Amino acid sequence: MIALQHISKWVTNGGLRTFLLKDINLQIEEGEFVSIMGPSGSGKSTLLNVIGMLDDADEGEYNFLGQSIHTMKEKQRSQLYKAHIGFVFQAYHLIDELTVYENIETPLLYQDTKSAERKAMVGDMLDRFNIVGKKDLFPNQLSGGQQQLVGIARSLIASPKLLLADEPTGNLNSKQGEEIMDLFKQLNEEDGVTIIQVTHSEKNAAYGNRIINLLDGRIEHPR
């Protein structure tokens, strides 16, 4: 599903190149649940953003579902992204001015889904996550765990093939964290969603079926 070859990314500071990612080669198949680990600043989030097409690599090739992303125009890439990728953030990143319902609905708006269909899809999602009663609340009226639940619901609304999660439990207590991880596992096993998560926690990483360790922008060979 995802093939990265010789991916590098750097920033130039005072004529000096600092590598954020260096010569990354990575293959991820459909249905995998991958955890990316590593110390702060090792390039975990950068890698996730490159995979998620939110960021460009400076060098290397990236194939997603058999299409080469690095040669694609922004419009096509955005089309591909909208259809197949969902993002979950550590800081939830819900839109403060929108209610739970409207937040979940927003990705569908960008895909021009019809109104009736949208209603049904959001309704299903609210049901599935047991947050029907909270649909008219605003993000600041929810607890962190609830907000992240909404964030995940929003990332899944367009039925993506790939879910990218950047420390999804980082701001949550351990009980809330466990619930989220259980949910991820269930999504992966029952719905066949490919998941790539960035995490600091060994325990959370263990939910996945593969762990990639990053250090200073390079992949460390599996132990």
Add this chain to the structure above:
Amino acid sequence: MNRNYLIVALRNFWKHKVLSLINIVGLAIGISASLVIYLIVSHDFSYDKFHPDRDLLYRVVSKIEFPDLTIHNSGVPAPTAAAARQEIPGLATVTIFRTNGEMKVSIPAADNQNVGVYRKEKDIIYADPQYFETFQYKWLAGSRAAALANPHSVVLAESKAKKYFPGIKPADIIGRQVIYDDTIKTMVNGIVEDFKETTHFTFGEFISLSTLEQSALADFYSWKDWNSISSNTQMFVKLDPGMQPAKIEKQLAELRNRHRERRDKDKKDDTQHFLQSLNQIHFNTDYDTFEQRQAHLPTLYGLLAVASFLLLLGCINFINLATAHASTRSKEIGIRKTLGGSKANIRIQFLSETFVLTLLATIVSIFITPWLLMVFGDFIPPAVTTASVYQWHVWLFLLALILAVSLLSGYYPAYILSKMQPMAVLNQRANAHSSGSGKIWLRKILTTSQFVIAQFLLIATLVVSKQVRYSLSKDLGYKKDAIVYFSVPRNFYSDKKDDRRLVLQQKLKALPGIEKLSLSAEPPASGSTSTTTMEFANGDKKMETMVEVKFADTSYFNLYGMKLVAGNNLQQSDTTKEYVINETYAKLLGFKNPADAVGKFIERDFLVPITGVISDFHTKSTHEAIKPLAYSSATKRSYTFHLALPTGTRNAANWSNTLAKVEREFKSIYPEEEFSYSFYDDSLAKMYKAEQDATSLLQWASGLCLLISALGMLGLVIFITNSRTKEIGVRKVLGASVSHIVMLLSKDFLSLVLLAFLIALPLSWIVMNNWLQDFAYRTNLSWWLFAISGLGMMVIAVVTLSIRTIKAATANPVESLKVE
């Protein structure tokens, strides 16, 4: 999709209430001003658009050239029409008609018992039968062909028919009698529908022109004279399709030559005729249109400039505030982009947000429009009212305006916002707004231009009002306080001698409370002017000069405090027997010492002696230089009473008492007339109406511009202080004083205001200096005018800024640091 945008837009407006309010107020003022201008312009352009073949319709007008004066007259010599009809090919129709002032209309009842009397009826003309061929009316009774064929016929418009013959069917009104001014008896021969669209042709009664031609009026109006031109006698033609107006003008000149030559062969012809398109008659103020209101293009342009300034300032506020606040929206944009929103999506979202805001501003502006219509009442045609808003094309205009304003003010902020990189704004929130140094630069330019406009208008306001004050307080060469004048009626129709005014003069002389009394013509300065060519033989050389002629009696100069510098006062006489000239004329004639002019003769039909010279005074507004002038005594032409009342506050209380007595005497002699008088100083002030109107327009415009600019600055300073809360806290902890922090926050703005002043200074100097050149007598552009306006602007800026900066500076640093 739009519902989602709308919701976010409204919630955002609510969240940033002050900001939204500033934007809405700014835009609403601009939009209302544009709306009002649009109403005026669309009204002015709606005149007489409905006539069939209106592009073939022309008015024949005249231009008369004198040595140093050109007179434009909207009329022609009356015989021109008949001759043109006979001799000029290419004219489909030719019509001539004569307009009248107010007339008395009497309607004998069907049984001839009672007579209905309507004293002051307007819109009555003498028209030839071709009038109704040239202008198409709908006939309710009678026929177009026959209605005006015979003398003593009249055609009434429906409105007048209903007034004179209430409840009677048009067909039954035919044959009824209508009597004008007790002498002209006519029979109703047709009823037409009034023109319903906007038109100058508001005539309601059409008396057959042959009525005039067969009566003594023909002589009185010089109806057969090729040299007499009156703007009351107007000629319209309809050209054959494809005919060039220039060709007709050439033939008119030839026509005039043929007919004129038979009479005044030796004199050079000074008169030319032109064809004026019907589309032009509302706009060309050189030629009046039945003494109705015409569009005044300079005023229209002025208003247009004001409206676009106000609109521009509102848009600038929006752009400034939207880009300044972009950082507060950056998180939302980042998220939207990660959810699949493209640049175009984001742009459309923010443009529709601007659209909603503009829409709200427009709704507000519809509510403030009646107020604006009131404030600018002096510039607005009376036909434009609040009800004018409810026309489909006005709504179309508003829609177009909303779209234009949304794009103008929303595009740049939308562009800036859509360019944000999602990961950059989501991860590095702290420096999200430091990235846009380009935006700050633009904001400074926009803010400066706002203040340049406001500063410019402020200076202009001060200069114009200074000039008006100067004009009104200038020594004009005569006394103007406590003088009242009024006219008595004069019967133009009868040749009988009317000495009633002399009786009134005797009665008024007996009244206490009147210090001085004069029976003359116009006061020293008035709207109307009468000029003539006078010849003076200086040795062999003949000097021909355009001289303004005025009439006085023996007490006139004394009453108006005008000084005789040489010779004697006029002696009472029925017609002109001698002249008192002004110093300018004396100098022009070559007399360095005015006394030398006394005893010389001016050549008229006979030699008229100069008996005195008076010192110069202004007969017009200070726009114009003092020109040659001659006074003579002519009781025959004296129909205006001038009363000098005793001055002093105690005496002033008695004025109304005195005037009431004057009215009683007036009524005893002219029982049917209305008594209306004017205080001379009031009517003088009216001569500066254009300037005073301009002053009030400028006052409002500069006030509103200042308001919008100050609001914009307030919005920016709110944003700046909010984003620098932490810095202010740290500085305070480090020991900065309140004044230090206020200065820190205000410094940038104040330097922009100063820069704006420096730009506006030369600009306004040039423009206002140019404007003052229009006045022969003008105030000077004093340095303090500029100083005051610059200082005033600075004070406004400081006050506006301090609303927010002082609060920020006195805030407890512990609080502000805790929040972050």
